[in-house]
Amino acid sequence: MKNKMSKKILLAILTFCLLATSLSAVPNGTGDDSTIITYTLSFGRPAVEKTTIGKSIFDTVRIDDLPENGAYGEPLLPIKELRILLPYHTKVRCIDVTPSEPISLGLGYIVEPAPKDIPLSIEDENQIPLQHEGMYNISGVFPGCLFETIGIYGFRGYQILYVTLHPVQYYPFTGELFYYPEMMITVTTDKDSTIPINNLYRDRENDLNQLRGKVDIFKESTTYPSLQRETYEDYELLIITTDSLKTSFEPLAEYHTSQGVPTLIMTLSDVGSTDPEDIRSFIRDAYMNQNIEYVLLGGDSDVVPARLLWVTSGYGDSAELPADLYYGCLDGTFNYDGDDRWGEPSDGENGEDVDLVAEVYVGRACVGDSVEVDNFIQKTVGYVYTDDPYLEKALMVGEFLWDDPDTWGGDYMDELINGSSAHGYTTLGIPSNNYTIDTLYDRDWPGNDWPKEELITRINDNVHLINHLGHSWYDYNMKMYIADADALTNTKYFFAYSQGCDNGGFDNPLGYDCIAEHFTVKTEHGAFAVIANARYGFGASGSTDGANQRYHREFIDAIFGEDIIQLGRANQDSKEDNLYRINIKVMRWCYYEINLLGDPTIDFFTHYPTSQPNTPEAPSGQTHGEVGVEYTYNVHANADPEGDVTYYKFYWGDGESSPWLGPYHPSETVNTTHVWNIAGNYDVVVKCRDSYWGMSNVSDPLPVYITGPFFEIISISGGLLKVSAEIKNSGTGVATNVKRSITVEGVRNKRIFVVTNTTIDLLEAGQTTIAQTDKPILGFGKVKITAAVSSPGGQKFSKTVDAYVLFCFVLVMQ
Numbered sequence: 001m002k003n004k005m006s007k008k009i010l011l012a013i014l015t016f017c018l019l020a021t022s023l024s025a026v027p028n029g030t031g032d033d034s035t036i037i038t039y040t041l042s043f044g045r046p047a048v049e050k051t052t053i054g055k056s057i058f059d060t061v062r063i064d065d066l067p068e069n070g071a072y073g074e075p076l077l078p079i080k081e082l083r084i085l086l087p088y089h090t091k092v093r094c095i096d097v098t099p100s101e102p103i104s105l106g107l108g109y110i111v112e113p114a115p116k117d118i119p120l121s122i123e124d125e126n127q128i129p130l131q132h133e134g135m136y137n138i139s140g141v142f143p144g145c146l147f148e149t150i151g152i153y154g155f156r157g158y159q160i161l162y163v164t165l166h167p168v169q170y171y172p173f174t175g176e177l178f179y180y181p182e183m184m185i186t187v188t189t190d191k192d193s194t195i196p197i198n199n200l201y202r203d204r205e206n207d208l209n210q211l212r213g214k215v216d217i218f219k220e221s222t223t224y225p226s227l228q229r230e231t232y233e234d235y236e237l238l239i240i241t242t243d244s245l246k247t248s249f250e251p252l253a254e255y256h257t258s259q260g261v262p263t264l265i266m267t268l269s270d271v272g273s274t275d276p277e278d279i280r281s282f283i284r285d286a287y288m289n290q291n292i293e294y295v296l297l298g299g300d301s302d303v304v305p306a307r308l309l310w311v312t313s314g315y316g317d318s319a320e321l322p323a324d325l326y327y328g329c330l331d332g333t334f335n336y337d338g339d340d341r342w343g344e345p346s347d348g349e350n351g352e353d354v355d356l357v358a359e360v361y362v363g364r365a366c367v368g369d370s371v372e373v374d375n376f377i378q379k380t381v382g383y384v385y386t387d388d389p390y391l392e393k394a395l396m397v398g399e400f401l402w403d404d405p406d407t408w409g410g411d412y413m414d415e416l417i418n419g420s421s422a423h424g425y426t427t428l429g430i431p432s433n434n435y436t437i438d439t440l441y442d443r444d445w446p447g448n449d450w451p452k453e454e455l456i457t458r459i460n461d462n463v464h465l466i467n468h469l470g471h472s473w474y475d476y477n478m479k480m481y482i483a484d485a486d487a488l489t490n491t492k493y494f495f496a497y498s499q500g501c502d503n504g505g506f507d508n509p510l511g512y513d514c515i516a517e518h519f520t521v522k523t524e525h526g527a528f529a530v531i532a533n534a535r536y537g538f539g540a541s542g543s544t545d546g547a548n549q550r551y552h553r554e555f556i557d558a559i560f561g562e563d564i565i566q567l568g569r570a571n572q573d574s575k576e577d578n579l580y581r582i583n584i585k586v587m588r589w590c591y592y593e594i595n596l597l598g599d600p601t602i603d604f605f606t607h608y609p610t611s612q613p614n615t616p617e618a619p620s621g622q623t624h625g626e627v628g629v630e631y632t633y634n635v636h637a638n639a640d641p642e643g644d645v646t647y648y649k650f651y652w653g654d655g656e657s658s659p660w661l662g663p664y665h666p667s668e669t670v671n672t673t674h675v676w677n678i679a680g681n682y683d684v685v686v687k688c689r690d691s692y693w694g695m696s697n698v699s700d701p702l703p704v705y706i707t708g709p710f711f712e713i714i715s716i717s718g719g720l721l722k723v724s725a726e727i728k729n730s731g732t733g734v735a736t737n738v739k740r741s742i743t744v745e746g747v748r749n750k751r752i753f754v755v756t757n758t759t760i761d762l763l764e765a766g767q768t769t770i771a772q773t774d775k776p777i778l779g780f781g782k783v784k785i786t787a788a789v790s791s792p793g794g795q796k797f798s799k800t801v802d803a804y805v806l807f808c809f810v811l812v813m814q
Helices: 002-024 207-211 217-221 245-259 276-288 370-384 408-412 450-460 482-485 517-520 547-560 567-576 586-591
Strands: 035-044 048-054 056-062 080-085 090-099 105-107 118-120 147-155 157-167 168-171 176-179 182-191 237-243 262-269 293-296 310-311 320-322 361-365 392-396 400-402 437-439 467-468 493-496 529-532 538-540 594-597 623-628 628-636 646-651 660-662 669-675 680-690 702-707 711-717 724-729 735-748 753-761 768-772 779-790 797-807 807-812
Touching: 035 080, 035 217, 035 310, 048 370, 048 797, 090 147, 090 157, 090 807, 105 768, 147 207, 157 182, 168 370, 176 217, 237 276, 245 262, 245 370, 262 276, 293 370, 310 586, 320 586, 361 370, 361 450, 361 567, 370 517, 370 529, 392 408, 408 437, 408 467, 437 450, 467 547, 517 529, 538 547, 547 567, 547 586, 567 594, 586 594, 594 779, 623 735, 628 646, 660 669, 711 797, 724 735, 735 768, 735 797, 779 807
Parallel strands: 237 262, 237 293, 293 361, 361 594, 392 437, 392 467, 467 493, 493 529, 623 702
Antiparallel strands: 035 182, 048 056, 080 157, 090 182, 105 176, 118 538, 147 157, 168 176, 310 320, 529 594, 628 669, 646 660, 646 680, 680 702, 711 724, 724 768, 735 753, 735 779, 779 797, 797 807
């Protein structure tokens, strides 16, 4: 009798909860033109299993293929996510959930508490999941409601209601568990003429096709109207960069357009601003008027600025994170209250959540100059134009995370191989029947600490996919530092997904480029794309259910399970598949900070065979020269094996290279020029590519010996309180970073000692410059005055004269 009475009380509590939820959603409309959406779900009997966490034994509850969900310390229970397409031009009046009769699973259960997510850069924190005392001592039911409204989010003008159902309920005080075998959700909407027509609705078949993959209940799509829209020429990819880099990005635009991805390059001058809000508005206009699907931000954060979104982890940390998500999710302003914190959960339209479902899919090329653009394009297109067997190689990289209990990155990474149903939800993984999957785990390595040289060797032997979990920093990832990334020699490019902290912080507040930028744009080796965290990554001690792991699993599942193969779409899908957990604060942190540094249109499966172009001949030109002088070099164009036109890049041996020059036909002469600014011995080589970015080997070198610059110290003069020297550039080239010094030193009176060092940026051939002391010279006695001048890498020139200091006057003896 007591048990039946408790169930009646429970149903009364749940009914009150439903009424409260429904009343809060009632609009001001009349409700005469309403739509009722119903959906019934059935649930199998939950399985309850014992699990040991630390020294405690808990009960894990699993039901069907439902993910476990809960905030830190709360009972971890299965939930069901639903995405319901709402009718056009309507507001939700109320949401009701009607359950079947509950079925008890028994008493005395101690349900496993949700783990605490810990920043992965913290190596000595032990956080075994603990029960929230207040939550586990309540006499009432948990969670106490049958559903939770996550929010209404727009996708290309379609409005999607996100809700979660709670088919399992728990009495913490008595330990009773029960569930509902069936639940019916009813959503009532009212037509509301006061709602403005969504300005992101395009009425395109492709939008509707993508919508089908985003919602569980689709039938209301027929309520959305047909439109007659005037648009300009259609494009699929928009590249936003600067005027100075636009020409450098043109080969990428030409490549994409030739492959059926029409590409438009626009600059910040076209935008008319460098303000992120204006850039986003420009993207919105291109989305509507040119029907774009993808955006590539062509610049580092100081070139194309990132929007910093404010977020808290829920564990005392708050931060402003660079989030390119802002440029993809085009509803609302992300700052409804107009304060200095963008991206707060109440910064969406009418104080609701910000837009988290993307209209366009965004990637970033973190480039700052044309050389970095060339590196990015070479690796992006070169990755597509290869059918090398390395494409079948994947590497899982895991480090030791925490002890007591021991927590291993390898355990996390194992969930990405073939697939996993850990923590109540199923994701497909990298199929071992299609890929040769190698592992590099501290867990399995002798001494539990694999050396970085092992990873470097495997990368240089060429590997396609790298998945990583371990400790990282802005300049450190996968146990490699920036110098290690720059020294990689792989000729086939990899993709990396890392859950480590900060390694993707392309806006690095410490002022230097992060290691993910070095992997992707700093050299011709390394990665063609990286997905990484801009700040802390999060994992769970003693568990594999870390926040970042949820996103990583869903990314791999998007590609290998959902056939969402483009990197930009897959990255966004991994976020939207976790949107039902967005009210767990650390999940929002990760939602914002995970960025794609790479071309969003590229996928893992589209590859074309191409033959290697012939190696060019050694370049010809001046073999002896002087600093600051421009010299011309040339090479004869090759005949390509496939008859393609060819392009050429000269490498000058000083860390610089020419842009790609071309196209050229066989036997045409390729000419270009270069100026060396430092004396030394250099090897000039040239490389060839075809139209499909197939690369030749490097040519034989042309040795070049550069001397100078040459200076003459014309005179050293004294005067009142000072000494000056006239210095001339007597060479034929421009001298840069010219260092000048004057030293005045007493022969017997050692108190007379003045040293002045100054630097000027450049000195043209034949020009003179005056250097003088910057402190007063006082005293009596004989002195030696030495003037010196040099430029980096060149000879130091000096001249010494005798002089006398007569109190405040310096008399030079000529």
